[in-house]
Amino acid sequence: MSVRRFEIFADYFQFYVCDETYVTDTAALWSSDSDPMLAVGPDLIAIGTVRNMLVPVELEILHAEPTPDPSAWDQVRDCGLSLASGALIMFGCTDDPNEALRIAVPAGDYAARVSHGGLDTLSEDGLDGDDRYRIQLWPGAVRPVTVVKGHA
Template sequence: MTFQDAAVAHMVEEIEWNEEQLDTLNYTSEHTLVLTTVRDHTVPVSVLLYEEKPALALEQYDHVVECGLTMHSNTAVLYGVIDALADRRRIPLAAGLYGVWLCYQNLNSIDEFGLEGEDCYTILLWKENTRLPKRILKQALPT
């Protein structure tokens, strides 16, 4: 699932995944977040926007990554790997710096074939004064 500034959504960003990105289940750049879902199927993804940094109930998630995002336009675009351009969701989001938590839930519910499960994903955003570095707050998978 990709979440990015609409100002760069038309550009194709070549991603060469490294071990750290694979272990943390995400890729981040200045204007783009890629949240890797564990199943290769349609899964629930929620985006929650806060005025200020919210409290995080870390115990309700299996995996959490904190990072930053820079918005130059006033619109974010959310889309999956196979979504057509017309199917991309546009979300109003003021220009500026954001703190982000990429949260993964119910990863242990996925069956042995990786087809069925109750996994779900949440992107939490809030305004920040500085760009946050990427760090793991909770690691679900072995590194």
């Protein structure tokens, strides 16, 4: 297992986890009827946030599906993506993806679990909070978005 921690600028309340050669149109990914906290393309996961500030993000690259821990999170969704190039990148939507850190992974399809925590901890002005985000990836079939735990 590999765990990495980041702070990502979630401008426009979102950031991306994707293959470095992604082709998903991020502007077309979000729709009025989609989950405001998660949108998925074949090679990109767009993660919604409750702040458009630097947010803490934890990325876990695993060998197998983890044991669910929904009690530690406000909302949990399963999905997946294809990492055809073997290089995963994470970046905010106004960041330059060419400057994103590359993380080497075996090329292939990955199942994913996206967890959001601390969603109700924002300050009155929305600038501060203890919100946190975790992405877990493991080799497996790309899945449709499935709600493991919804936010009340």
